Amino acid sequence: MLNKYARGFFTALFTPLATWLIRHRVSPDAVTIIGTLGVMIGGLVFYPLGQLFWGTIFIVLFVFSDVIDGIMARQQERKGKWGAFLDSTLDRFADGSLFAGVSIWFFTGGDNDAIGIAALICLVLGMLVSYIRSKAESLGFDANVGLAERAERLVFLLTATGLVGLGVPEPVLLIVLLALCLASGVTIFQRMSTVRRQATAEVLGKKDLGKDTQQ
Secondary structure: OHHHHHHHHHHHHEEEEEEEHHHOOOOOHHHHHHHHHHHHHHHHHHHHHOOOOHHHHHHHHHHOHHHHHHHHHHOOOOOOOHHHHHHHHHHHHHHHHHHHHHHHHHOOOOOHOOOOOOOHHHHHHHHHHHHHHHHHHHHOOOOOOOOHHHHHHHHHHHHHHHHOOOOOOOOHHHHHHHHHHHHHHHHHHHHHHHHHHHHHHHHHHHHHHHHHHHH
């Protein structure tokens, strides 16, 4: 949903910055790497120290690198597979760092095992959501569907975590994480069902083609 409705807004917002970076010979790959490192520092340094609000602010400063590097690649007409591979791989590092950081804090100084467990479940389910799409595309199928894609997961996690850092009751974060677990589970089902339909249609199409050939 966010990919559909927010992409145009953020593209317009960050295009001047992307153009400036290109003018100063900064590569999209460099933006991808720096952005991922920033998110990982926020997730694995700030969050485990209990700095939930300032950690979120720090992360937000870097998380939009995922939009900026895409704009830069399009402006430079870079259509190679390496950039897409790097971007997808580093996204997994970034996402894992955020949920792991939340989990570490609430298993230790935060002293809330329920949130820690929910964050770990979100981490695992989020990785499955991404893996299913990647595997489907490698087999020639389209699995770009689902209730909770990456953008939604990050927005809800960062918003809830930052608010808890400002003093909002912790159950708010727990509720958000449980909702993300449910939404990720639904997304996994949606993507698997979508791929199954495509795979079944492909098999039936080959059978029909074989019959026509025999006739």
